[in-house]
Amino acid sequence: MKKEPDLESALARNRRWMVNNQIKNIILRSPNQVAPIEFLQKKFKTLDLKGKALNWLKKYPCCFEVYREKDELFCQLSKRMQCLVEEEEAIKDSQEPVFVERLAKLLMMSKNQRLNVLKINELKRSFGFPDDYLLRIVPKYSDMFRVVSYTGRRSSMEIELISRNPNFEVSSIEKLAKKEGRGPRFSCSLPPTWIKSWERFREFDASPYISPYKETIGLIEGSVEMDKRSIGLVHELLSLTLWKKASILKLAHFRREFCLPDKLNVLLLKHPGIFYVSNRYQIYTVLLREGYNGSELIEKDPLVVVKEKFGELMQEGLHEYNRRHYLMNLEKKRKKGDLTIRTETRKRDSNEELCERDDDQEGGGLGGIFDAEERKRFYKVLFDDDSK
Missing domain, CATH: 1.10.10 (Arc Repressor Mutant, subunit A)
Incomplete structure (x- = not known):
């Protein structure tokens, strides 16, 4: 890309x-x-x-x-840092219903309504979940979630959805469509000159939208319908993240749970108008184009x-540290006498440069008033006065 x-x-x-x-x-x-x-x-x-x-x-x-x-x-x-920590904790407390909805949505999109805890932990910061979400959220909403381990091993611990909330079964695309009074469809952010890409997007978007919360029963792997459902699912996952982006490798860890294709990156690269795929830092990352205006997020979560x-x-602290060390080094050089020597050399070079510049001007500046020796004396007085 x-x-x-x-x-x-x-x-x-x-x-x-x-x-x-x-x-x-x-x-x-x-x-x-x-x-x-x-x-x-x-x-x-x-x-x-x-x-x-x-x-x-x-x-x-x-x-x-x-x-x-x-x-x-x-x-x-x-103290200032502690205030930010307290502010962050207050936001997490106030956003608890948001975290509950995000977790429920993740489970509702999965094949068996449950996800491995270790896999969720890989993306928990992307979704804004607090580190102690297993203790803070899951037990508190026991009517919706429960932790299970069918093999008895700790590594196989899963969070399971007990009851589905119909209000959560609406994707971000469907919400926007309802708000604008139209049918659900993807948005495309491509230059008008990308004619072939626009044609492929229109052909893809012409088929009916398939909600990521719909079960995959009856959908054939590799079919247009299944690809459309996969694209909608990745779109919904990214819309739930704080920064509207995620590692493709981490998303692929949920391949079986979300019924995603084996070569997820290939599928995403086919839709450059919806997603932007980058290999920055040698890590494949997918970003939701519609979430950004230039390099800035359009809607910033309070946690962001x-x-x-x-x-x-x-x-601010780094700037203060650099400024302080700059002044300390300046003082050391001043005491050693290095600063005075360099300053005088700089002044002398500047005098000569200005004199040469005036010599090049025909009848302009000081060249038309003083001769070379007078100009040197003038600049010497000027710089000496500035240094005082």
Whole structure:
């Protein structure tokens, strides 16, 4: 698929953000939400980081606070960071009904109304589920969900849907169609010059829409109807995610549960107007085109908004750290005398450059008023006055 700069930018991963988010979670799980630096240093290996943990944490003073107690260094979240954590938790509490609906929708799209817990965990952050959703949500809604293990092994634990809610059986495409008073159909985001792709899309969209919540009984694998159902299912899955994107590899883990084709990436590449497929970071990712305007999400989930605030706080701390070190290095050079020598050299070079520039101008600027020696004296006074 041809690369599109805006959508490639939307797929960019901020490695620093991900590492700091993991450090934040480690601190939150620590006793009294305080983690010894020595403990974080050991965790750095699992975060695929090198160097000293202390040096990393000092780069983000707006996020983390480091202090010494009894000759041992500790780290805790800053007050501003703690406020963001509280805001995130408040949003998770208020969005509990949304999480319940998302989980129910996932189970309703599956073949046997149940999904493996380990597989759900691979995508739980994409759907915004809290880490403790098995304890926070599933037991609380025992009339809808239950955890089962038919083999008795922990790895085979599944969440099963007990009762279906008809109100949840409406896809995002059907909601939009009802709102606009038309029949359900896919939207296509392609340039008008892509004539053949438009023709293929119109041919595909001409057949009736098949809801991903409809059972696959009677649908033949590889048929147009089955492909349409698969495209609708992936569309619905992506619409349920926070960032309207997901790893194709992780989606393929649900191939049997969702009756998806073996070569899912091939099917998605056939529909460039609906999906954008990228191999950025050597990971195949599919993005829902209609969810983006350029590189920006059109509708941002409240959890996305608070996570963006975390990124802004992180950048603010990094900027503060870089500025402080720049001033410290400047002061060191000033004390050594290197700064004065370089500044004088820069001034002398600038004087000569300006003089040469005026010499090149015929009757313009200072060239038509002073001769070369007078211009040099003028610029010397000008720069000396500026330095004072």
